[in-house]
Amino acid sequence: MTKYYGAKKALEDTTLRCPKKDFTAVLGPPGAGKTTLLRCAAGLDRPTSGTVSIAGQNITDMNEAALDVLRSERVSYVFSSRNLLPSLTVAENLTLPLRLTKRSAPPSLVIDLVRRAGLSEHLDSMPTDLCQSRQQLVAVVRAMITSPAVILADDPARGLDPRSAGEVLDLLASYVREHDGNVLLASHDPMVAAYADQTVLLKSGRVVREPGFPAGKAALERAVHLAVWEARDPF
Template sequence: MSDAVRVESLHKTYDDTVTALAGVTAGFPNGTFTAVMGPSGSGKSTLLQCAAGLDRPTGGRVFIGGTEVTAANDTKMTKFRRQRVGFIFQDYNLLPSLTVEQNVVLPLRLAGRKVDRRRCREVLGHLGLGDRLNDRPEKLSGGQRQRVAVARALVTEPAVIFADEPTGALDLRSAQDVLALLRAVVHQYGRTVVMVTHDPMAAAYADSVLFLADGRLAGELRNPTADAVAERLAHLGDAARVGVAA
């Protein structure tokens, strides 16, 4: 199985003093759902930002769909990201002045691509938002807003969707609905999802969990359960506290 995303020897430092990533190599296969977890400060959000082309690593390479995005200049990277990458954020990142439909097609407009309104409405219909096309985000619940964000990520038909704490602002029921939706995106639509989360329950929806600690890979768990993820995180947290104490 080929990788939708691959990072090789990824390093990221800030101000030449803080090391966020220290040589991470990992692959995210096509058509899979991977959760990335670790203690606070482990580098998980930095890994997502570098892998998605939102931030440049200090060293190493990033490949999306076989294309090395780290070799591109900023303009080309931005263009590639708009065409091949979808994003879902904790705070939805919807524009309040736009309707649901306008928010969903915005990435297509920014990329200079033709807007297929039938495709857009089809996606929104599948996500239970077919009757909310002309509503603005303020009229939607948190769960509905995140569904709009999922639709926006899907409509560009990206090589990979990066989700950064997508359920962090949702109640339990809405979170479960969105996570089930992300699983369906992978297993029914064949997309690839990479999700950063701190929640073991959320990670249990993924096919596998990649653990980070101190900017390095600290293991992988396939077919995760919430209990197994929580136990692994507890061990990582204990190790981090011991390191600080030492």
């Protein structure tokens, strides 16, 4: 897949395959093309060349109406900026995707997700009453509540302290383990690889390490030795 914005090449011959029930971390420095990759995967942007398939379905040539249905039923997106509606309570934000699509979720699933995220006592609160980490947990649960096939997460732990970041990443990892979903997460922080099943390294719009690069504890051990991404080239 290749993606241009005008004359600027954001992705160059980028190929990524995510097996079913898999947590894939796409790592790279700022400007590597991570967000562009996620936006193309969600159908928010169209690749200049190449194709995007989700659960065996080619979405590249879908019209906007079909893409809207896809994103409401099969794909959820977690933004680093959270994108919660400040005029709605936490409970209303969580269930907004269900109300918009006139769908329901098993009560047991909702209760379990809310409990895991530590939000049981905050359902009547407004988003602005919560700290940043709790707001991001609301955004993650909102993405899970429709039981999508794929969750795309754009640096969801950015700006959080290590403990809070771990809560967000562990919640996403639990979706793969317990709900047979897929998570594709992009971040500049190599520490997130500790939660992934596979890790892909992206630089200047190109994959420089294919899947198979260490994940889990092995990636965490390697990440400790990596220099600051913006200051040095560890690849």
